[in-house]
Amino acid sequence: VSDRGSFKWHFFIWAGLTIIFVWRCDGIRVDLSPLSMIPVIAWIIKDIIIAFSVIGLIDLIIGLFILTCAMIARIDQAEGSAEKCAVALGWWIPRKYRGLVVGDILEDCHELRQGGSGELRIYVHVLWQWAIAVGALLPVAIIGTIWRFVGEPK
Amino acid sequence: VSKKKMLNNREAVILSILVNGERAGRDIRNEYRTRTEHQIPLGSLYTTLTRMEASGFVTSKNGGTTPERRGYPRKFFSITGVGERALKTYQEFLANAFGGIKSV
Numbered sequence: 001v002s003d004r005g006s007f008k009w010h011f012f013i014w015a016g017l018t019i020i021f022v023w024r025c026d027g028i029r030v031d032l033s034p035l036s037m038i039p040v041i042a043w044i045i046k047d048i049i050i051a052f053s054v055i056g057l058i059d060l061i062i063g064l065f066i067l068t069c070a071m072i073a074r075i076d077q078a079e080g081s082a083e084k085c086a087v088a089l090g091w092w093i094p095r096k097y098r099g100l101v102v103g104d105i106l107e108d109c110h111e112l113r114q115g116g117s118g119e120l121r122i123y124v125h126v127l128w129q130w131a132i133a134v135g136a137l138l139p140v141a142i143i144g145t146i147w148r149f150v151g152e153p154k
Numbered sequence: 155v156s157k158k159k160m161l162n163n164r165e166a167v168i169l170s171i172l173v174n175g176e177r178a179g180r181d182i183r184n185e186y187r188t189r190t191e192h193q194i195p196l197g198s199l200y201t202t203l204t205r206m207e208a209s210g211f212v213t214s215k216n217g218g219t220t221p222e223r224r225g226y227p228r229k230f231f232s233i234t235g236v237g238e239r240a241l242k243t244y245q246e247f248l249a250n251a252f253g254g255i256k257s258v
Contacts, residue, residue, distance in 0.1 A: 083224070101196050103219065103226030104180040110222040133197030140201055 082122040083109050089130045094141035101133045161244045164194070165206055169233055169241045172212060176232035179203065203231055211237035 083106055090102040105126055112122050161169065171177060171185045179199060186194050194202075206212045217228040233241075 087224075097197075097200050099226045100179055100200060100229055103223040103228065104183070104196050106224055106226065107180055107220070107222045129196050132195035133200075136195070136197035136201045140204070 082119055082126050085123065086126045086130065089126070092130070092134050092138070094137050096141065097133070097137050101129070101137070105129050160247070161211075161240050164202055165211065166241060166244045168202065168206065169211060169237050172231060172233040172237070173241070176230045178217060178228045178230050180228075182231065206237070207231075209236075210234060211240055 086102055086105045086109065090098050093101050108125060108129070109122050112125060117125075167186055167190060168182060171182055171189070177185070179196065182203075183194055183196060183199050186192070186199075203212060203214070207214055211234060212231045213234055214229050214231045217230045219225055219227050
């Protein structure tokens with residue numbers, strides 16, 4: 001398969017997956033729950049497999065950019081949508097901490113809104129807190145689960 | 155307090171906040187920011203608090219919720235005797251380490 005032919009297929013695959021993703025988003029405006037992320041994950045896996053070729057890397061970068069644009073375009077700027085986003089994203093936080101972190105983020109949203117912050121500013125706060133929470137808590141939960149099964153090292 | 159149970163700076167600040175009474179996670183985060191002028195993200199805070207609870211420095215209990223939290227519960231943390239001793243040891247360590255130094 002030539003680079004041009006390969007690129008054509010990459011284009012159709014990620015364009016199709018992006019459309020599916022954005023279509024899924026439409027249901028509750030912003031839906032980043034695991035089900036909605038399946039096409040994105042599939043698309044990323046596909047690109048990792050072909051990442052050894054330069055065209056695959058370019059495809060990955062362009063695809064991520066367009067996907068981000070698509071997400072931003074779908075973000076509902078109406079009041080309260082940042083909270084919906086926080087709840088939807090909560091799926092990615094381990095169950096043990098989910099209620100605490102999502103609850104705290106929701107309180108932050110309320111406080112920021114009271115302080116006159118715009119919806120986009122609140123979104124940024126939600127995404128920042130969520131990203132760090134997933135990055136910090138998911139490894140802890142995974143390691144904890146492994147230790148529970150195999151026994152913690154002495 | 156054994157060497158292994160020596161507090162790090164973040165843990166020491168959290169315990170010094172809890173000395174004044176029990177606090178919810180978000181309140182600890184806010185007071186930490188006020189005291190140190192440094193941000194501590196919620197994810198990092200709960201990781202630290204979980205580790206501190208496993209070490210016996212703090213205990214936690216579930217609390218109620220508020221309308222802003224939309225039903226998601228709060229958790230209140232309070233300092234234990236082990237935590238108080240660890241904080242005292244930490245203060246003594248700082249006093250011994252830096253007490254004799256002229257101001258720079």
